[in-house]
Every structure is written in C-alpha cells, then in structure tokens.
Amino acid sequence: MQFNFNSTEPIYLQVAEQIEEAIFARTFAEGEQIPSTTEISKEFHINPATVLKGMNILVDANLIEKRRGVGMFVIGGAQGRIVEKRRNQFYDDYVKNLVSEARKLHITKQELAQLIERGFSTK
Amino acid sequence: MSAKLKATTRYLLREQLSYLGIVYLIVLAVLIGMPLISAIFNHNLTWQLFLNSLSINVGFIFSCFIFILPMLTYDNFKLLIQNGTSRKTYWRARMLNIISLSFIGEVIAMAYYFFVTNAIAHRSFSAGFKYEFYGQLYGNFFGAHNLAGNLLMNFIFMWLAFIMLGLCGMAVGSIFSLLTKTVRRVVIIAVPILGLFFLGFLVNWIARTSIHLNFEGLAKFLGFLVGFTGDHQVGPLNPLIATGTMLVISVIMAGIAYYFNHKLKIKNA
Amino acid sequence: MSIQIHAVSQSFHGRSILKDINLTIEPNKIYGLLGRNGAGKSTLLNIISNRIFPSQGTVTLDEESMNDNDRTLGRIYLMSEVNLYSERAKLNKLFDTTELMYGSFNRQYANDLADKFGLDLTSRFGKLSTGYRSIFKLIVALCVPADYIFLDEPVLGLDANHRELFYQELIETYSETPRTFVISTHLIEEIANLIEHVFVLDDHKIVINGSVPDILERAYTISGPDADVKQYTAGLNIIGEDHLGGITAHYVYGALADDRPIPDTVKLEHLDLQKLFINLTTEKKAAAHVS
Numbered sequence: 001m002q003f004n005f006n007s008t009e010p011i012y013l014q015v016a017e018q019i020e021e022a023i024f025a026r027t028f029a030e031g032e033q034i035p036s037t038t039e040i041s042k043e044f045h046i047n048p049a050t051v052l053k054g055m056n057i058l059v060d061a062n063l064i065e066k067r068r069g070v071g072m073f074v075i076g077g078a079q080g081r082i083v084e085k086r087r088n089q090f091y092d093d094y095v096k097n098l099v100s101e102a103r104k105l106h107i108t109k110q111e112l113a114q115l116i117e118r119g120f121s122t123k
Numbered sequence: 124m125s126a127k128l129k130a131t132t133r134y135l136l137r138e139q140l141s142y143l144g145i146v147y148l149i150v151l152a153v154l155i156g157m158p159l160i161s162a163i164f165n166h167n168l169t170w171q172l173f174l175n176s177l178s179i180n181v182g183f184i185f186s187c188f189i190f191i192l193p194m195l196t197y198d199n200f201k202l203l204i205q206n207g208t209s210r211k212t213y214w215r216a217r218m219l220n221i222i223s224l225s226f227i228g229e230v231i232a233m234a235y236y237f238f239v240t241n242a243i244a245h246r247s248f249s250a251g252f253k254y255e256f257y258g259q260l261y262g263n264f265f266g267a268h269n270l271a272g273n274l275l276m277n278f279i280f281m282w283l284a285f286i287m288l289g290l291c292g293m294a295v296g297s298i299f300s301l302l303t304k305t306v307r308r309v310v311i312i313a314v315p316i317l318g319l320f321f322l323g324f325l326v327n328w329i330a331r332t333s334i335h336l337n338f339e340g341l342a343k344f345l346g347f348l349v350g351f352t353g354d355h356q357v358g359p360l361n362p363l364i365a366t367g368t369m370l371v372i373s374v375i376m377a378g379i380a381y382y383f384n385h386k387l388k389i390k391n392a
Numbered sequence: 393m394s395i396q397i398h399a400v401s402q403s404f405h406g407r408s409i410l411k412d413i414n415l416t417i418e419p420n421k422i423y424g425l426l427g428r429n430g431a432g433k434s435t436l437l438n439i440i441s442n443r444i445f446p447s448q449g450t451v452t453l454d455e456e457s458m459n460d461n462d463r464t465l466g467r468i469y470l471m472s473e474v475n476l477y478s479e480r481a482k483l484n485k486l487f488d489t490t491e492l493m494y495g496s497f498n499r500q501y502a503n504d505l506a507d508k509f510g511l512d513l514t515s516r517f518g519k520l521s522t523g524y525r526s527i528f529k530l531i532v533a534l535c536v537p538a539d540y541i542f543l544d545e546p547v548l549g550l551d552a553n554h555r556e557l558f559y560q561e562l563i564e565t566y567s568e569t570p571r572t573f574v575i576s577t578h579l580i581e582e583i584a585n586l587i588e589h590v591f592v593l594d595d596h597k598i599v600i601n602g603s604v605p606d607i608l609e610r611a612y613t614i615s616g617p618d619a620d621v622k623q624y625t626a627g628l629n630i631i632g633e634d635h636l637g638g639i640t641a642h643y644v645y646g647a648l649a650d651d652r653p654i655p656d657t658v659k660l661e662h663l664d665l666q667k668l669f670i671n672l673t674t675e676k677k678a679a680a681h682v683s
Binding site: 128201207212 | 468476538
Binding site: 008009010011012037038041042044045046047048049050 | 422559560563564566567582583585586587588605608609661662
C-alpha cells in the first residue's frame with residue numbers, strides 16, 4: 001500500500017480517501033482484510049485515533065466492516081458502490097473544471113467535444 | 124508505611140549498606156593490611172603484631188561514615204524524583220535509614236570491641252567495658268555491678284549518638300544540596316576562616332574589655348548538657364541527661380533537614 | 393481525570409520564563425509541546441513533574457496536588473534532556489530501580505526494545521553516547537507504568553532509523569495500552585500527524601492550544617498578486633508573509649472574511665503544522681531587520 005499525503009486536507013479524510021482508492025483499484029479485494037489501524041498508524045506516523053476516524057467514514061459509507069477481534073474487512077459490493085459514487089461525482093469533479101478551464105482558453109463547445117472524441121480514440 | 128516509602132527505604136538501605144561494607148573493607152585493608160605487608164617485608168611479622176593491628180576503633184570509623192554519608196543528598200534526590208518519589212518520602216526514608224544504619228553500626232562496633240579488641244587485650248567483659256568511650260564517661264551510672272544495665276544503656280546511648288551524627292550530616296547535606304557548586308566551595312572554605320576570625324575577635328574583645336565575664340554559668344550549663352551533675356555518689360556523669368540533650372539536637376537537626384529537603388530542586392533544569 | 397496546570401508563572405533572577413500558563417492534559421492522548429529554544433518548554437515540564445517549583449500557580453492530577461505527592465508523582469514520568477541517572481549505574485540496575493520505585497515495569501518489553509535498538513544493558517549509563525542515553529531513557533519511558541509520560545526532546549541524537557523505530561514503538565505501545573504522551577521536540581514534521589493536540593509556547597506564553605485538525609483548519613496560505621492578496625487579507629490575522637517576484641503569500645491564522653469573495657487570481661491553501669509554527673514564532677522585529 002502506498003499513501004501520498006498532502007498538507008492541505010485533514011489527515012483523517014486523506015486516510016479514508018486512500019483506502020477507498022485502494023478498494024476502487026482492487027488493491028484491497030472485497031471480503032479481504034485491510035491493514036489494521038495500528039499498522040497504518042505505525043507505517044505513516046499517524047495518530048491511531050486519526051486513522052480510526054478515517055476508517056469510520058468508510059464504515060459509515062458501508063465499504064468496510066469491523067469483525068470483532070479480527071480486524072477490518074472490505075464489504076462485498078464495496079467496489080461497485082465506489083464506482084457508483086464516483087460516477088455521481090464525475091460531473092462536479094471533472095466536467096465543471098474541464099469546462100471552466102476550456103472557457104479560459106477560449107476552447108469552444110465543438111472543439112471540446114472533438115478533444116473528448118480524440119481522448120476516447122487514443123488509448 | 125506506604126509502598127513507596129518501603130521501596131525508597133529499601134533502596135537507600137541496600138545502597139548504603141554496600142557503601143558501609145566497602146568502607147569497612149578499605150579500612151581493613153589500610154589499617155590492617157598495610158602494617159602487615161610492611162611487617163612481612165621487614166621480616167618481623169609476629170602474632171602479637173597481627174593482633175595489635177586488629178585493634179581498630181570500629182565505632183569511630185562508623186561515626187565518620189554516618190556523618191558523611193547522609194550529606195550526599197542530591198544524587199539520590201535526582202534518582203528518586205525521576206522515579207516519582209516525593210521529597211517527603213525521601214526525607215522519611217532517610218530518617219529510617221539513619222536509625223537502622225546506626226543500629227547496625229553500633230551492633231558491629233560493640234561486637235568488634237568486645238569480641239576482637241577486648242579479647243586481644245585479654246581483658247574481661249566488665250573490665251573492657253570500663254575502657255570504652257561510654258564506659259569511661261558514664262560507666263557506673265546503673266551501679267558498678269549492673270553490667271547488663273550499663274551495657275544496655277551504652278548501646279542505646281551510642282545508637283542515639285550515631286543517629287544524631289547522621290541527622291547533623293543530613294541537615295548539612297540538605298543545605299549544601301541547595302547551593303551551587305561554587306557557593307558550596309566558598310562556604311566550605313569561608314566558614315572555618317570566618318569562625319577563626321570570629322574567635323580571634325571574641326578573645327581580643329574579652330581581653331580588652333575591663334568587664335570580667337563570668338563563664339562559669341555557661342560552663343555549668345554545657346556540663347549539664349553532657350550529664351555533669353556534680354553528684355559524685357553515682358559517678359561523675361549522668362547518661363540520661365546527655366541522652367536527652369542528644370534527642371533534642373536530633374529533633375532540631377531532623378527539622379532543619381526536613382525544611383531544606385523540602386526545597387530540593389533539580390539544578391540546570 | 394486530567395492534569396491541570398493553573399496560572400503557572402516562573403521567573404528567575406527577575407527574568408520571566410513562563411507567564412500565566414493554563415493547560416489541561418487529558419488521559420490517553422498524544423500531545424505536542426512546541427516552542428523555540430528558550431521558550432520555556434523544559435521549564436514547564438520540570439514544573440509539572442515537581443522537579444522545580446513555579447513562582448506562582450499550581451499543578452494537579454485528578455484534583456490532587458502534584459507537589460510533594462507520591463500518589464500523583466508516581467503516575468507521571470518525565471524523560472528529560474538533563475540526565476538524572478547516575479553515571480556509574482548499570483542500565484540493568486536502573487531498570488531494577490525503576491521497577492522498585494514505580495511498583496512495576498514492563499521488563500520483557502524493555503529487553504525487547506534494548507535488543508531492537510542495539511543497546512547493551514550491561515553497560516554503565518555514563519559510558520553511553522548522547523543518542524544511546526536518549527534511547528535508554530526512551531525505553532524506560534515506554535515501559536514504566538505511568539499514565540502521563542512526558543518526553544522532552546525524545547529523539548535527541550538518534551539517527552533516522554532509530555527515530556523511525558521509536559515512532560513505531562510509541563504507536564504500538566500506545567495502541568496496546570493507551571496513556572498520555574506529551575512530546576516536546578524541534579522535529580515538528582516527524583510528529584505532525586502523530587499528535588492529536590498541540591501546545592505552542594512562544595515568548596513564555598501559550599499561543600496555541602487546540603486539536604491539530606482544528607488548528608490547521610484555521611491556518612491559511614493566501615497567495616497571488618501582491619495587491620489582490622493584500623486586499624483580501626486586510627484586517628485578517630496575518631502571522632507572516634513571503635514575497636517572490638510579484639507574488640505575495642500571506643499566512644493567516646483565524647477566521648477568513650466570509651463576506652469577501654476570493655479573487656480568481658488568489659490561491660487559498662491550508663498551512664502545515666511546521667509552517668504554521670515557524671510563522672507564529674518568528675520574531676517580527678528580527679524579520680523586519682532582514683527585509
């Protein structure tokens with residue numbers, strides 16, 4: 001597992017995002033155990049309470065679950081739910097920025113559509 | 124007795140008993156070993172010489188030890204405050220320590236005197252008693268033939284004397300540990316010098332003033348403190364009065380030690 | 393349930409070292425105590441642990457005085473820069489003494505840690521290098537049965553590997569047996585995410601006292617063209633600034649102006665703890681001299 005932290009966002013949110021990203025990328029497969037709070041905490045020198053706070057976001061989002069005395073596991077269907085969520089956020093996260101940047105660069109609607117076409121055709 | 128006090132007392136006692144052992148070993152080596160070795164080299168080693176060299180005053184050695192050791196206040200304070208022990212507990216543990224060390228010291232001193240020194244001199248028990256420090260001063264207070272009573276009083280008296288010495292050392296040590304190294308050195312040098320000056324000044328002043336001071340009262344009082352009653356019936360000196368004096372001094376010294384011990388703090392913190 | 397530091401002031405030969413310090417240290421949390429050299433960190437820790445006396449104020453643990461009290465003193469441990477262990481003492485013996493005085497000591501863990509750090513327990517304390525003295529004291533700090541553990545410059549003289557090992561062990565033992573750690577250090581980046589709550593001492597006073605996320609939430613870098621930045625940050629609590637060409641960065645601590653729109657040309661970011669600390673504790677006069 002590789003975490004990249006930045007300084008501008010609260011750490012617990014970053015912990016949640018990074019684990020979510022790992023589930024999305026199937027680094028942590030459904031039904032599998034993810035690293036414990038202490039392990040993550042030790043590896044990145046993050047306060048265990050902070051890590052737990054991040055994990056709890058994922059528990060609340062129904063992506064991981066705690067099995068008493070064993071640890072945290074990825075819930076079945078978690079990856080699908082992340083995909084679903086990201087699809088819903090796609091417009092806000094990417095399209096809005098894309099259009100706004102395009103406007104600054106005087107790229108027209110047609111030109112942008114063409115660029116998207118090009119993006120899809122090159123792999 | 125709290126667990127902390129017990130632990131502190133045990134720690135200090137263990138440490139100081141080992142120091143006492145080391146001191147006795149060094150003394151044995153120096154006072155007995157050295158003459159023996161030189162005798163061997165000079166080929167004049169005799170049994171009598173060996174026995175003579177064994178006649179050392181263990182009580183005197185212990186009295187130096189019990190005065191100097193409690194002066195070493197700061198090192199143990201450092202260790203104890205690092206280990207979550209209060210000043211109060213440190214003081215209490217040191218009190219218990221001085222009392223028990225003095226007991227052990229007197230047992231050893233008495234045993235050594237009667238079973239080694241006195242035996243070598245071929246004296247009887249009761250004869251040896253009269254040669255002892257206590258015996259010479261207060262020997263017959265409980266009756267010339269009451270050896271058990273006199274010995275018991277001897278033991279209690281010397282025990283208390285050692286306690287008093289220890290407490291004096293502790294009081295001085297507690298004051299010293301509040302001073303910085305430089306100030307401590309200055310005090311060590313200045314106090315005797317100033318004392319001499321003061322004495323000289325006093326003598327000079329007395330000599331110059333025409334008034335004839337009457338020191339008789341003071342001398343009488345000091346004599347009384349050590350037990351001089353002027354009653355020749357029971358022997359010259361009364362050990363009970365001297366015991367009382369020592370008790371009072373002990374309490375005062377313990378109080379001084381408590382007061383300054385309370386102010387102990389880590390230096391260069 | 394907490395350590396309360398109430399109105400503590402300290403002065404020495406008329407020079408003020410601490411001014412009216414009020415803090416609460418709660419159970420089972422990791423705290424950072426930050427401050428520049430001479431800010432009074434060590435003095436504060438020494439006062440809390442009753443090694444020295446404050447000129448004014450009190451320290452209590454669960455409403456019981458910390459002064460001359462075995463019960464409260466036995467529940468804290470201060471690993472200090474000043475060495476209070478005897479130079480002659482063997483390390484093993486010092487473990488014995490700690491165990492005797494604190495009533496218990498995690499000997500197994502202490503031996504494990506000594507192994508991991510490569511510390512020979514048969515050596516004498518006085519023979520150790522600065523780094524290994526720190527390591528020895530750290531081992532005691534992690535194994536002693538205290539509820540509140542104060543670490544003054546814990547990684548002094550430790551190389552990067554040993555520092556890493558220490559942080560890992562700290563988290564490990566903290567996760568297993570939660571208790572309070574208060575860490576005073578200059579290596580802020582290394583503990584920035586480790587601490588839950590931070591105290592910043594500057595100019596003998598506490599200038600920051602809060603949970604780390606809350607504090608960072610209120611710390612901003614506002615950068616962009618000089619005029620735009622100045623216009624936006626006017627009236628805000630500017631704690632520092634940087635200039636590079638025509639670009640100005642203002643560091644702001646506290647609330648932003650909600651009613652003021654952020655110009656397109658201006659970038660708003662959060663500060664990290666180290667940067668915040670530097671800006672809060674730089675002497676403003678000295679900075680003016682330089683520029």
